[in-house]
Amino acid sequence: MAFGKTRLRRLRGSETMRRLVSGTRLSADDLVYPLFVCPGSDVKRPIEAMSGCFHLSADLVGAEASGVASLGIPAVLLFGLPDKKDATGSEAWSPDSAVAVAIKQIKQAVPQLLIITDVCLCAYTDHGHCGVINEGKIDNDATCELLAKMAVAHARAGADIIAPSDMMDGRVGVIREALDSAGFVETAIMAYSAKYASAFYGPFRDAAKSSPAFGDRRTYQMDFGDPRQAMREIALDIEEGADMVMVKPALPYLDIICRAKQRFDVPIAAYNVSGEFMCINAAAEAGYLDGDGAMLESLLSIKRAGADIIITYFAKAAAELLRK
Numbered sequence: 001m002a003f004g005k006t007r008l009r010r011l012r013g014s015e016t017m018r019r020l021v022s023g024t025r026l027s028a029d030d031l032v033y034p035l036f037v038c039p040g041s042d043v044k045r046p047i048e049a050m051s052g053c054f055h056l057s058a059d060l061v062g063a064e065a066s067g068v069a070s071l072g073i074p075a076v077l078l079f080g081l082p083d084k085k086d087a088t089g090s091e092a093w094s095p096d097s098a099v100a101v102a103i104k105q106i107k108q109a110v111p112q113l114l115i116i117t118d119v120c121l122c123a124y125t126d127h128g129h130c131g132v133i134n135e136g137k138i139d140n141d142a143t144c145e146l147l148a149k150m151a152v153a154h155a156r157a158g159a160d161i162i163a164p165s166d167m168m169d170g171r172v173g174v175i176r177e178a179l180d181s182a183g184f185v186e187t188a189i190m191a192y193s194a195k196y197a198s199a200f201y202g203p204f205r206d207a208a209k210s211s212p213a214f215g216d217r218r219t220y221q222m223d224f225g226d227p228r229q230a231m232r233e234i235a236l237d238i239e240e241g242a243d244m245v246m247v248k249p250a251l252p253y254l255d256i257i258c259r260a261k262q263r264f265d266v267p268i269a270a271y272n273v274s275g276e277f278m279c280i281n282a283a284a285e286a287g288y289l290d291g292d293g294a295m296l297e298s299l300l301s302i303k304r305a306g307a308d309i310i311i312t313y314f315a316k317a318a319a320e321l322l323r324k
């Protein structure tokens with residue numbers, strides 16, 4: 001229809017009209033808030049590289065989780081810091097790990113809040129890689145067995161959703177089988193399926209103290225030039241038993257989210273990672289842009305691309321603004 005009859009500005013004339021016709025809406029229901037739990041008690045230590053984020057000891061995590069739930073956010077994602085690291089990351093599957101204790105505290109404080117746990121060895125190994133090393137190489141299959149032990153330990157403590165983020169081949173199947181044989185048939189799996197070897201994880205590695213001591217993660221995390229492997233990874237994870245899949249990072253990979261949404265009939269999560277979070281915070285703190293505006297626009301773009309679930313350090317701030 002040529003100009004004259006068609007005037008698209010009619011759809012933008014007022015706030016109410018814009019509200020009526022908008023195709024995508026962000027809600028607190030879409031959000032997951034990550035928390036970093038550490039050993040000890042009464043610890044609330046600011047994470048320098050990530051504005052407004054803290055290392056929390058398990059005894060303080062219940063109160064924090066109650067605050068998250070009262071904002072209408074349905075889930076938290078737990079990352080753990082160990083007391084001590086070793087070659088295999090053995091604290092990862094300890095029944096007394098900070099994550100295991102935190103799960104119990106949260107369930108006691110807010111039973112309805114969903115608990116997702118990150119399952120990966122990198123914060124627990126002394127070399128900082130996501131898998132165990134054999135003769136200088138990541139041993140894929142040995143790593144899967146350890147991840148399965150970690151997943152079962154989390155399920156036993158009460159986790160609702162297990163989220164493996166290591167990018168080993170076959171780990172979703174091994175974890176599903178281990179959960180089922182331990183009797184945790186109702187524990188769901190959210191697979192970090194399409195996880196890219198990204199520079200945007202920088203601030204997180206400071207938070208989790210998980211930088212690899214040698215080499216990088218490019219033998220297991222995906223090359224960012226290739227969208228086809230992302231689709232194959234997602235298809236395989238679903239076949240192996242993933243209930244939900246994830247694309248990570250989010251903003252530089254909106255095309256991958258969009259393709260995944262068109263192709264797969266499972267909930268798609270997107271991880272708005274630490275580097276994306278700090279780009280906006282740093283620019284806002286320097287006065288270059290309106291932080292709240294950039295935050296809401298970014299989160300909405302992730303939803304518009306097709307994400308059903310957005311994992312973001314902005315969750316609390318966004319939920320607070322969305323409530324108004």
Ligand code: PBG
Pocket residue numbers: 118120122130165166200201202203204205217272273274275
């Ligand atoms: C662990 C893991 C990482 C992130 C989530 N789980 C770091 C990495 O893979 O190096 C990154 C999250 C973020 O940057 O916010 N494997």
